[in-house]
Amino acid sequence: MxxxxxxxxxxxxxxxxxxxxxxxxxxxxxxxxxxxxxAVGVSHGAPRxxxxxxxxxxxxxxxxxxxxLGGELRAAADGAGEDFQxxxxxxxxxxxxxxxxxxxxxxxxxxxxxxxxxxxxxxxxDQAFAVMLGLIEQGQQDGILESGEPERVGLxxxxxxxxxxxxxxxxxxxxEQLDELVGDAIDRFLGGSRAALESxxxxxxx
Amino acid sequence: MxxxxxxxxxxxxxxxxxxxxxxxxxxxxxxxxxxxxxAVGVSHGAPRxxxxxxxxxxxxxxxxxxxxLGGELRAAADGAGEDFQxxxxxxxxxxxxxxxxxxxxxxxxxxxxxxxxxxxxxxxxDQAFAVMLGLIEQGQQDGILESGEPERVGLxxxxxxxxxxxxxxxxxxxxEQLDELVGDAIDRFLGGSRAALESxxxxxxx
DNA sequence: GCAACAATGTAGACTATGACAACAATGATG
DNA sequence: CATCATTGTTGTCATAGTCTACATTGTTGC
Numbered sequence: 001m002x003x004x005x006x007x008x009x010x011x012x013x014x015x016x017x018x019x020x021x022x023x024x025x026x027x028x029x030x031x032x033x034x035x036x037x038x039a040v041g042v043s044h045g046a047p048r049x050x051x052x053x054x055x056x057x058x059x060x061x062x063x064x065x066x067x068x069l070g071g072e073l074r075a076a077a078d079g080a081g082e083d084f085q086x087x088x089x090x091x092x093x094x095x096x097x098x099x100x101x102x103x104x105x106x107x108x109x110x111x112x113x114x115x116x117x118x119x120x121x122x123x124x125x126d127q128a129f130a131v132m133l134g135l136i137e138q139g140q141q142d143g144i145l146e147s148g149e150p151e152r153v154g155l156x157x158x159x160x161x162x163x164x165x166x167x168x169x170x171x172x173x174x175x176e177q178l179d180e181l182v183g184d185a186i187d188r189f190l191g192g193s194r195a196a197l198e199s200x201x202x203x204x205x206x
Numbered sequence: 207m208x209x210x211x212x213x214x215x216x217x218x219x220x221x222x223x224x225x226x227x228x229x230x231x232x233x234x235x236x237x238x239x240x241x242x243x244x245a246v247g248v249s250h251g252a253p254r255x256x257x258x259x260x261x262x263x264x265x266x267x268x269x270x271x272x273x274x275l276g277g278e279l280r281a282a283a284d285g286a287g288e289d290f291q292x293x294x295x296x297x298x299x300x301x302x303x304x305x306x307x308x309x310x311x312x313x314x315x316x317x318x319x320x321x322x323x324x325x326x327x328x329x330x331x332d333q334a335f336a337v338m339l340g341l342i343e344q345g346q347q348d349g350i351l352e353s354g355e356p357e358r359v360g361l362x363x364x365x366x367x368x369x370x371x372x373x374x375x376x377x378x379x380x381x382e383q384l385d386e387l388v389g390d391a392i393d394r395f396l397g398g399s400r401a402a403l404e405s406x407x408x409x410x411x412x
Numbered sequence: 413g414c415a416a417c418a419a420t421g422t423a424g425a426c427t428a429t430g431a432c433a434a435c436a437a438t439g440a441t442g
Numbered sequence: 443c444a445t446c447a448t449t450g451t452t453g454t455c456a457t458a459g460t461c462t463a464c465a466t467t468g469t470t471g472c
Contacts, residue, residue, distance in 0.1 A: 007420055007467060029235070034458060043422045045461090050420090054459065107313075110376035155379065156366065156391045163369030167361065170316040185362045188398030213438060213449060240429060249451045251432090256449090260430065 004041055012050040014040045019061055020105065027104045028058065062109040063121045069098050069109075070128035077131060084135075084142050085190075091135055092161050092182050099165030100175065106165070132158055145193050160185045210247055218256040220246045225267055226311065233310045234264065268315040269330045275304050275315075276334035283337060290341075290348045291396075297341055298367050298388050305371030306381065312371070338364060345399075352402045366391045 008014065018039050022031050033054055034044045051057040076094035080086045099106050109125070136154040139145035145153055164181050167173040173181065214220065224245050228237050239260055240250045257263040282300035286292045305312050315331070342360040345351035351359055370387050373379040379387065 005467085011420080032458065033460095044458090045423075046421050048421095048460080052460095110372065152386075152390070155373065155387060156370075156394055159369030159373055159387070159391065160362065160366040161369070162372055163365030163367070164362075166316065166368055166372060167365055173361065181361060181365070184358070185365065188362055188402075189394065191399075191401030192394030192397035211438085217449080238429065239431095250429090251452075252450050254431080254450095258431095 008040070008042055008046070011040065011042060011046060015047055015050065015057070016060060016064060019057060020064070023061065023104045023108065024102055028108050031058075033057065058108055059121055061105065062111075063124045065102065065105045065109045066121070066124035066128045069095075070124070070131060072098055073128060073131040077135065084139050084144055087135060088139070089183075089186060091131065092157075092186060093179075095161050096165050096168070096178060096182055099162070100168050100178070103165075103169035129158075139193075144190065157189050160189065214246070214248055214252070217246065217248060217252060221253055221256065221263070222266060222270060225263060226270070229267065229310045229314065230308055234314050237264075239263070264314055265327055267311065268317075269327045271308065271311045271315045272327070272330035272334045275301075275312075276330070276337060278304055279334060279337040283341065290345050290350055293341060294345070295389075295392060297337065298363075298392060299385075301367050302371050302374075302384060302388055305368070306374050306384070309371075309375035335364075349403075350396065351399050363395050366395065 015036055018036055019031060022036070031054075033047050033051075037044045037047055047057070051060065072094050073091055076090040077087050080090035132154055133150045136145060136150040136157070140147050140150065140153070161182070164173075164178070164185060167181075168175055168178060221242055224242055225237060228242070237260075239253050239257075243250045243253055253263070257266065278300050279297055282296040283293050286296035338360055339356045342351060342356040342363075346353050346356070346359070367388070370379075370384070370391060373387075374381055374384060
């Protein structure tokens with residue numbers, strides 16, 4: 001009967017894995033500590049040793065989510081060569097892919113940043129966004145994006161990507177339109193930058 | 207002691223009002239039917255007569271939210287004169303204002319569209335978005351936006367606005383940056399449209 | 413080795429919630 | 443005014459989160 005020893009061995013990891021599964025399939029609201037414990041085969045009080053309360057588990061989930069997101073964004077960037085535009089499109093696609101596949105998790109990640117940062121969570125989030133910021137800086141150095149604080153320039157782009165993901169998970173757009181929409185958004189973003197650059201150049205030449 | 211008669215009179219309305227308050231202050235997760243009943247002064251079973259289950263209450267809240275959102279968008283549009291750009295900026299500002307003031311409610315409204323539409327909910331949502339679509343059509347007639355299905359042209363704009371709201375409610379941007387960010391986004395949107403129009407015009411002249 | 417201690421898991425209790433059913437009071441209708 | 447539908451009330455049940463007391467196992471210093 002493959003009796004489990006008294007100590008599970010890596011309960012924390014097992015709980016997080018099972019929790020992530022549940023969140024993906026049924027949302028964060030349906031996540032029950034007791035059900036989780038049953039699924040992993042421990043008593044209902046065991047999770048408490050690793051997560052003081054339900055919120056602590058959710059925070060840990062969010063942190064793991066940021067780490068995974070950061071990894072996927074980095075992988076997308078690395079796999080797209082050196083040029084700015086392909087990198088931009090690859091990263092945007094990777095973000096939207098994550099956001100649509102793990103919509104509930106992303107929601108959790110955003111919600112977690114709302115109340116106090118647990119430090120580690122904030123750290124993980126920054127790591128993930130560092131990829132975006134690096135991309136913006138490259139665009140500026142290449143002269144494709146106007147200069148200024150990368151945060152400010154990048155925020156609009158990020159907001160757009162995030163908004164597209166929200167439209168999909170909200171059911172207002174069919175997933176088939178995803179690529180087209182992201183493409184449109186990026187073209188428009190670059191077009192807007194080009195317009196900004198040209199008007200700036202025109203002013204300088206005057 | 208101002209004894210309430212056996213029948214409340216307008217329990218449904220009272221419950222919705224109190225629920226909206228709670229959602230705004232503490233989020234939808236903290237919304238408890240029993241607590242709601244206590245706050246309104248009825249027994250814990252009473253709400254069931256008006257909302258079969260918790261989700262039904264949430265759906266009704268979402269529907270009311272769409273109606274209010276639609277009203278605020280229309281009011282913003284009407285108060286901004288006839289020209290396209292001021293109307294665009296006014297509507298965007300109104301949307302972001304709603305989205306930040308009632309973040310939890312908006313989340314509910316989006317989540318509700320995920321599972322089956324309750325008909326009335328869908329109706330209310332369409333009414334709200336009709337304002338956006340009308341705006342896009344005006345922009346196209348004025349030659350400021352490229353032609354095409356209003357939905358497709360407007361979606362990127364809507365996604366951006368929605369994304370900015372998400373950044374704010376997610377705590378990744380300070381509320382003070384809101385106006386600046388929305389302004390940036392609109393300038394960029396219009397710039398992108400101008401670029402699209404010009405390249406189209408150039409192609410036509412060739 | 414082993415005794416003390418920390419870490420981890422178990423079992424039971426308590427309170428709150430959502431959902432349901434049986435019953436009571438009121439309002440509407442013929 | 444008798445009947446029926448509407449709307450509230452009360453009690454019950456299963457489940458959840460949290461807390462406390464206790465049991466088992468791992469670790470560490472002697």
